[in-house]
Amino acid sequence: MSNHGDSWLLFSMVSGLTVSGNGQIDGQGPIWWENACIGTPSPALQFKRCIGLRLSGLTHVNSPRVHITITTCNDVIVSNLHIIAPETSPNTDGIDISGSVNVNIRDSIIATGDDCIAIGGGSSYIKISGIMCGPGHGISIGSLGHGGTDVVENVDVHNCTMIKTLTGVRIKTYQGGTGYANKISFTGIKFDATSAVNLSDITYRGISGTSNTDNVINLSCSKTVACTNIVVDSVHIKSAIPGRKVYGSCINACGRATHVQPYLDCLKPSTDLCNGPLS
Known part of the structure; x- marks a missing residue:
């Protein structure tokens, strides 16, 4: 452990x-949230270039910014965490992962x-399960393609519960960015990809929950x-x-939908439109 300018x-x-343990890290965030002019707040807890990391049991409260960052790490297991900040607090991500491989986050x-x-970007073989998420934005991949080429592969998010999240689960990309995200299996509901990043083999299966937005898919x-x-x-999302009524929408999305509520008939099944046969 060491002191560092960009993290506590x-x-x-x-x-x-x-x-591990049952202790609490209190970032005392309100002073930062209310006084943005005093500087950019730092993540409360950062792990960088660690191999075989195990993080469990702690409670993280009111970080000035991101609560936990995992950067350029390999073989990581994070479990049984409790991360809390007000719904209105700015940029208080729970866990940020970048450039890391073989990360398992569960039961938190x-x-x-x-x-x-x-x-x-640069992350692969990420498993996320048993997460109670919300309120907040949800679980996100990206943003991808910001200032270069980003790649994210082999992400599996399953058996998670979304409660009053803004976007559920989503892929965020920059217009004009490059790269790709594939072999992504989601248990979320928001898929937002508006750039030239290549997105394929995306699965939303066995999802149920609520959303703060009307356009839930x-x-x-x-x-x-x-x-x-x-x-x-097997996706069932309500307001x-x-x-309150909810709905789904598509832009240039190819695939198939079965057992979905609200009813989703906008996926394009044509192999011509999808540039190849569906697997």
Whole structure:
């Protein structure tokens, strides 16, 4: 562990590190949220270039910015965390992952003002399960293609519960960016991809929950590069407001939808439109 200018607590280049217990890290965020002019707040806890990291049991409250960042790490297991910040707190992601491989995040409660979990470029073989997410934005991949080529592969998000999230689960990309995201399996509901990043083999299966938005299934892809081989199966999303109607929409999205509520008939099944047969 060392002091570092861009984080409160930093563990760097440590192999076989275990951080566990029932203690609490309080970032005392309100002073930062209310006074944005005093500077850019730092992540509360950062792990960088660690191999074999194990993080469990802790409670993280009111980080000035991101609660936990995992950067350029390999073989990571994060479990049984409780991460809390007000729904209105700015940029208080629960866990941010970038440039990391073989990361397993499971059985945690994350209720913040931004993404519960955000997966950045250069990350692969990410497993997320048993997460109680919300309120907040949800679970996100990206943003991809910002200032270069980004790649995210082999992400599996399953058995997660979204409660009053803004976007559920989504892929975020920059217009004009390059790269690709494939072999992504989601248990979320928001898919927003509006650039030239190539998105394929995306699965939403076994999803149920509520959303703060009316457009609860949004497959919004680039007008020039279609999203291909999307599967939406056994998805049931309703409004967080009792009795309010919800709907789904698509832009240049190709795949198939079965057992979906609200009814989704906008996926393009044509192999010509999808640039190849569906698997």
